Amino acid sequence: MQKGQxxxxxxxxxxxxxxxxxxxxxxxxxxxVKNMAPLIGDFVDFESDNLTEGxxxxxxxxxxxxxxxxxxxxxCGVIVMSAIEPDFSSYLVDRFLVYLEANNISPIIYVTKIDLLDETAKADMLEYKTYYESIGYKMILSDYPAGASSLEALVTNIGKGMAVFMGQSGAGKSTLLNQLMPELDLQTGEISTSLGRGRHTTRHVELHPVGDALIADTPGFSTIDLIDIEAVDLPSFFPDFEALRDQCRFGGCMHINEPNCRVKEAVASGEVAPYRYEHYLQFHEEIVGRKPMYIKKNKR
Structure with missing residues (x-):
């Protein structure tokens, strides 16, 4: 018997x-019988006398x-966002960050099309980078034209882990995967000018070694829901809030209506980015407002 992946x-x-x-x-x-199915990335025990009949x-x-x-x-989850066409969305970034935090996956934010920005927009993007990195996230801005140094930084930050790609439609997930793994020749989705987003281009999943990393060869997804996240757990998925939690007056503070909330004070002073708090309130409202799911029991 052997163990493999x-x-x-x-x-x-x-x-x-x-x-x-x-x-x-x-x-x-x-x-x-057990309603189990092996998934890509599973570690398994197997037995085999040769390479084809295990x-x-x-x-x-x-x-x-x-x-x-x-x-x-x-x-690792690589959140691929576009700087422009489509416009960068901190809301989508934060939504993916919460999803990854909830699934115990380390995020990396990778922003494409930086070369299309004017100087003012580049300065704004650098402000996002400064803030996200101040709360513990890695944010990589693509370079131009070859992207060699940003790709190298991406692979280095993934390290020896297994990574999946996700993020904004039309941001260039397939293009980025093709740059990392040219042998794939993934079809890239064209931008829909009427919808402002790219077409989904999916295929079966396979893990490929890139440097010391393993990367799933699919562009992944562009939207996610928060169906498995409970409202009480949401603050813990915001590291900038977690750093201040013990300074709130009440234990278990939800940072919404409670008095003497250190997080709300930090938002007012600019210590915590106001857009982060705004997104937190939106996610919280979505979670508490969702309809409960009932499981229909079979009649006996």
């Missing part, structure tokens, strides 16, 4: 990597799992 799955076959070799395997029947035996507990792309044990 599933890096590709096609037509019921799971391709498991271990010690420089890739084994073609099938899942055991009891996976279906059997998966067990799946190790997952650190996390995502639906789009369908992968498990993700270490």
């Amino acid at each position: 599933v890096r590709k799955a096609i037509s019921g076959f799971y391709y498991v990597y271990v010690d420089g070799q890739t084994y073609q395997t099938r899942g055991r029947g009891n996976f279906r 059997v998966l035996l067990d799946i190790y507990p997952r650190k996390n799992e995502l639906v789009r792309p369908t992968v498990a044990n993700v270490d």
Whole structure:
């Protein structure tokens, strides 16, 4: 028996990597009985006498799992945003950041099309970079024309982890993946001028080594919902709020209506970016306003 990682799955076959070799395997029947299915990124036990006839035996507990792309044990989420065409959206950045924090995934913000900005807009983008990096996030601005140094910075910051790409439609996720992995030749989505966003260009998921990193070869998703996040947990997904939590008058402060709230004081003074607090209120309203989901029980 060996332990490896599933890096590709096609037509019921799971391709498991271990010690420089890739084994073609099938899942055991009891996976279906248990309503389990191996995911890309899973660590598994398997047995095989050769490279083409292996059997998966067990799946190790997952650190996390995502639906789009369908992968498990993700270490890093690269949020790809456009500086312009479409315009940079701090709202979308914060929405992705909350999603990644909730799934125990380290974010990297990568901004494309910096070369299209005028000097005033570049200064504004640098302010975003300064703030996000002050609260612990890495934000990389693309360079032009080759993008070599920003790509190198991206791979370096992913490190030895497994990364997925997500972010704004039309921001160039597929283009960025093609730059990192030219052999993919992913189809890039054209910008829809009527909708202001790009077409989705998806394919089956596979993990590819890039430097010391593993990168999922799909552009991922451009929108996310917060369906699995509870309102009481939301403040903990804002590190700039968490740093001040113990200075609030009340334990468990939600930073909305409570008196002597240190976070609200910091927003008023500019210590916490007002747009971050505005997005927090929007997310909170969305979460508390969603309809509860009921599970219909079978009649006996």
